[in-house]
Amino acid sequence: MNVTELKIEKFESFLLDVPTIRPHILSMATMHSQTIVLLRITFSDGTVGLGEASTIGGLAYGDESPEGIKVSLDSYFAPLLLNQPYKSVGGTMLRINKNIVGNRFAKNAIEIALMDAMGHRLGVPVSELLGGRIVDHIPVLWVLASGDLSKDIAEAEEMIASRRHNVFKIKIGKRSVDQDVAHVAAIKQALGDAASIRVDVNQAWTRWQANRGSAMLADAGIDLIEQPLRHDDIEGMKQLVQQGRIAIMADESVQGPKIAFDMTTAYSADVYSIKIAQSGGLSEAARVASIVSISGAAPYGGTMLEPHIGTVASAQLFSTFPSLEWGTELFAPLLLKEQYVNETLDYVDFGLTVPNSPGLGISLDEDKVSYFSRK
Structure with a gap:
């Protein structure tokens, strides 16, 4: 499939709550678990890209929270990307930045997923x-x-x-x-x-x-x-x-x-x-x-x-x-x-x-994702 014919067919986000090995004490919060926004983007050629976002202590550290990131991804980013012609990582991020202000953590999760998929498509690690x-x-x-x-x-x-x-x-x-x-x-x-x-x-x-x-x-x-x-x-x-x-x-x-x-x-x-x-x-x-x-x-x-x-x-x-x-x-x-x-x-x-496999070199344990996903 020519890259100019690609489209994003699936855009899935999940909240995972994973406990830490010990309390992680900061000046503004004490963490006993980490909440993660997991993103999976599937393209029309079958390529899958994984992205991720997390914050430190919810809203105690900055102005974005995992829950807010997921809502933004599902409500604003997904409609902008789903079933639209896809040409490049840079072009997609430019379109996102023209239409969505701020939301740096959500944008980061998307770009990670796009680059992961591109690395798999080309057979090279993201570093390349x-x-x-x-x-x-x-x-x-x-x-x-x-x-x-x-x-x-x-x-x-x-x-x-x-x-x-x-x-x-x-x-x-x-x-x-x-x-x-x-x-x-x-x-x-x-x-x-x-x-x-x-x-x-x-x-x-x-x-x-x-x-x-x-x-x-x-x-x-x-x-x-x-x-x-x-x-x-x-x-x-x-x-x-x-x-x-x-x-x-x-x-x-x-x-x-x-x-x-x-x-x-x-x-x-x-x-x-x-x-x-x-x-x-x-x-x-x-x-x-x-x-x-x-x-x-x-x-x-x-x-x-x-x-x-x-x-x-x-x-x-x-x-x-x-x-x-x-x-x-x-x-x-x-x-x-x-x-x-x-x-x-x-x-x-x-x-x-640093992993040297195509993309990020990371794949999901689907059973663990299901176990830690917030219901």
Whole structure:
């Protein structure tokens, strides 16, 4: 079948609720499970593409929720795509963006599915549709988010011994600055040079707290602070960068290419978390990464705690980056008690091996999808 004759014949979305292996504590929420929007698009040639969207703590983190994403997909995106002539991923995403404002997470799920299907159709991994991979293995950190000091240290030591992770991010911001710094410093002291320690404040600090906390964390040997201030406090972030005490990462602030351009030209971060969902899709995330790299800042592979499909889609993109100095945080599949895909991702030697099969290289375990689907 000629690609110009293709149509999308089926557009299916599902809500899955999958429990986590332990409570995942952030400054704004505590997660005991992850809700996932699973998307399956079937083309008239029989090709199937899988997409996925998830948020962190429902609406506690951002302005999109899994339930809202599903409603938007079914009510607005599906009528725009079903039984319409399909020519290309880019052309379809352009039509979507002309007709639907915002909804970056939903758009990302669709573009993942479109690229997955195209990869299957052409017999190449998604990375080849994004310029071609440079590496087959990318570094991945682990988040220590139990909030319990002894548990966090034991968990990190186990990860180092098994060569699964040797870089750790610690969620802080719920307690006082002194309490948080004491907790983080104790972990760093226990692990020593065997591990790199970073912290994620998730916008919880005021400028005064950030100034004080950054100095204390630098003295404790911590390598990086992620999003210490509100996402819109670009000037405050810039001031922290200018102090030069410790690397500052922007995360929640980075909501697409335009904001990335504004922040990089203002020198408002040393490192930028590239998230495909937060950017509005793989193509937009690639644009963000290009802007960051051209500015001289460092791109970092972020996550919205997307499990297997979103993680592999992110990994396909990140494998095309010329540099990943600060690595990635594509650990979300390991946070779930069970998986709903047939493939087990290869986490080895402190990182993730990027699948090399056509498309994403992921297929669904239909029994598990049915089991975890919200009825």
